[in-house]
Amino acid sequence: MTTEVPPAAAPDEEDWLRLDGQVCFSLHAASRAFNGVYRVLLKELGLTYPQYLVMLVLWEHGEQPVKRLGARLRLDSGTLSPLLKRLEAAGLVHRERSAHDERSVEVRLTDEGTALRARALQVPRRIMAATGFTLEEIAALRTTLNRLTTALDKAALETTPACD
Amino acid sequence: MTTEVPPAAAPDEEDWLRLDGQVCFSLHAASRAFNGVYRVLLKELGLTYPQYLVMLVLWEHGEQPVKRLGARLRLDSGTLSPLLKRLEAAGLVHRERSAHDERSVEVRLTDEGTALRARALQVPRRIMAATGFTLEEIAALRTTLNRLTTALDKAALETTPACD
DNA sequence: CATGATTCAGTTGTGCGCAATTGAATTGTG
DNA sequence: CACAATTCAATTGCGCACAACTGAATCATG
Numbered sequence: 001m002t003t004e005v006p007p008a009a010a011p012d013e014e015d016w017l018r019l020d021g022q023v024c025f026s027l028h029a030a031s032r033a034f035n036g037v038y039r040v041l042l043k044e045l046g047l048t049y050p051q052y053l054v055m056l057v058l059w060e061h062g063e064q065p066v067k068r069l070g071a072r073l074r075l076d077s078g079t080l081s082p083l084l085k086r087l088e089a090a091g092l093v094h095r096e097r098s099a100h101d102e103r104s105v106e107v108r109l110t111d112e113g114t115a116l117r118a119r120a121l122q123v124p125r126r127i128m129a130a131t132g133f134t135l136e137e138i139a140a141l142r143t144t145l146n147r148l149t150t151a152l153d154k155a156a157l158e159t160t161p162a163c164d
Numbered sequence: 165m166t167t168e169v170p171p172a173a174a175p176d177e178e179d180w181l182r183l184d185g186q187v188c189f190s191l192h193a194a195s196r197a198f199n200g201v202y203r204v205l206l207k208e209l210g211l212t213y214p215q216y217l218v219m220l221v222l223w224e225h226g227e228q229p230v231k232r233l234g235a236r237l238r239l240d241s242g243t244l245s246p247l248l249k250r251l252e253a254a255g256l257v258h259r260e261r262s263a264h265d266e267r268s269v270e271v272r273l274t275d276e277g278t279a280l281r282a283r284a285l286q287v288p289r290r291i292m293a294a295t296g297f298t299l300e301e302i303a304a305l306r307t308t309l310n311r312l313t314t315a316l317d318k319a320a321l322e323t324t325p326a327c328d
Numbered sequence: 329c330a331t332g333a334t335t336c337a338g339t340t341g342t343g344c345g346c347a348a349t350t351g352a353a354t355t356g357t358g
Numbered sequence: 359c360a361c362a363a364t365t366c367a368a369t370t371g372c373g374c375a376c377a378a379c380t381g382a383a384t385c386a387t388g
Contacts, residue, residue: 077366124180124181156197203346242376
């Protein structure tokens, strides 16, 4: 009833929504800002940002089924299927039913897709320059974000438990 | 020509794509993981994550035109117009052409939209708990992400200059 | 006052992200 | 071998993000 509440150590209840807005919004904004810079750089490669992520995996690990691509990128077939079709239409990848398991679809780079890697090599350096961050800062941020992702994924599993 | 290049202080050219993949992917993944947890918590409020961001702004700053909402959230009308229509259909906001400037549309909370704030107050604390981060860590991450966003926005402007 | 530039919200089209479903192929069990 | 459960990719539906465009209202200039 009184207004003489001393400045508490913990934020006032009314402040929580503001604080929260800043936290979640910062991540949201950073993600889109990052996306924006990539969009510009990747336009000349004819790739979108998620398509670039797929190509990174293929360049690093080579041919693999859609399932494994999705596991590495945390994307399901609802996102990957149309994306891979567009990459195939662009002539960068080839999709083929596995001989061993007809349920599985193997994705592999075409010669053109493999060749694109050389042009992509300059992208990371330009992104680094755009951030103005040092290698150490980038590494630290990556570690923090990975820890955040792990914690959030764990929490999501505990919150969503489909009972049973 | 030779393969006897000594281990350089800077990463090998071949490593750049891998490093880059980790950096951009970490942010991408963290953003989606965050989104996933919010999705669960906000479902009981009947809001999506971007809709929640809009409500946060309205709760904090009150009635304002679409233009200002977009400036605060870095979203354009292509995103906001349909989003606000859905919030209006849900009975949470009201849209009305400004009397002073017929081009502008004022967005204000309905009583129902204002009342929803009370139920939203518990969301930030639950998100905090899900991250496992301390207030200090959250604040530090926010600062880093804001610095990153500012730098990336600046770089995007310099890279995209539509000449003029 | 007239006209040309600017400022708005809205629409369209493309692509990503995710939940839910479908249907075929495979595996496990009796 | 037969049948049920599981594992895949693909599809559908909805919402967000963004570029490009439309059209109305406003402002600036002469």
